[in-house]
Amino acid sequence: MTLQDESVECLMTAELWNRETFVEKLRAIGVRGYHDKHPFHVAMNEGRLSPEALRGWVANRFYYQRNIPIKDAAILANCPVREVRRAWIHRILDHDGASSGAVESAVLSGETAAHDALETAHTTASEGGIEAWLRLGEACELSRDELLDNGHLLPGVRFAVDGYVNFARSQPWPIAIASSLTELFAPDLMATRLAAFEKFYRWIDPRGLDYFRRRVTQARRDSDDALAITLEYCNTRELQLEAVRALEFKCDVLWSMLDAIHHAYFKEGRSLVRPSAGNFGDREIAASA
Secondary structure (H helix, E strand, O other): OOHHHHHHHHHHOOOOOOHHHHHHHHHHHHHHHOHHHOHHHHHHHOOOOOHHHHHHHHHHHHHHHHHHHHHHHHHHHHOOOHHHHHHHOHHHHHHHOOOHHHHHHHHHOOOOOOHHHHHHHHHOOOOOHHHHHHHHHHHOOOOHHHHHOOOOOOHHHHHHHHHHHHHHHHOOHHHHHHHHHHHHHHHHHHHHHHHHHHHHOOOOOHHHHHHHHHHHHHHHHHHHHHHHHHHHHOOOHHHHHHHHHHHHHHHHHHHHHHHHHHHHHOOOOOOOOOOOOHHHOOOOOOOOO
């Protein structure tokens, strides 16, 4: 059944999906369309990227990284629920970085703060994810200025990322939070990516891979929080459907970024066609290299 069919069904019944069904539908989005299946990502994990292509990915992905706290600030600005804001605010500090006292205070202000969150606060006290990504760039022989000035930013990547930030600003806050649930699939991706970098791209200074190591833990914590909020506040069938669509949209954002990077940097012939997208409309997204 397509989302269009389910939308018609929604008009005929107000019955909620139960928790298990809702989670199953959200996770199915990643099975069909998460960007770990993109030809560029597959090539990365198989060690088939040239240094130029890998640097191109690092430089363009930085634009996404630096916009994550802006996206999260938009969600906070739209959210009237104090408990949710308390649970969400650490994400900004995770990426922007802060002093040890500021990070710990922000984490402790949440009613559901856990010991692992405090450990994360201390490990990110002197830098956030943005700084860690800048060090990844330096490990790949990209200067900080090249990244900060968006010197390699592709129009397609800018368009996709800006679309995601605007989505977070304009959508109801529970739907914007649901769009972040690509984090459900991120821990395994990060672990695989880290192993691939260490095996195939030994020209990269391993100290620059700290971002990936950190996100294996952070993404699991963040996805647990986001899923709990989504399950609690997407409490009508209409909101549940919108949450699924939001996660599809986020997968499209990540996929479109890789399409642009693939087109610009991958040199082994025409890219493969995206796997059957199901509720994505079965459209083909391909890039010539």
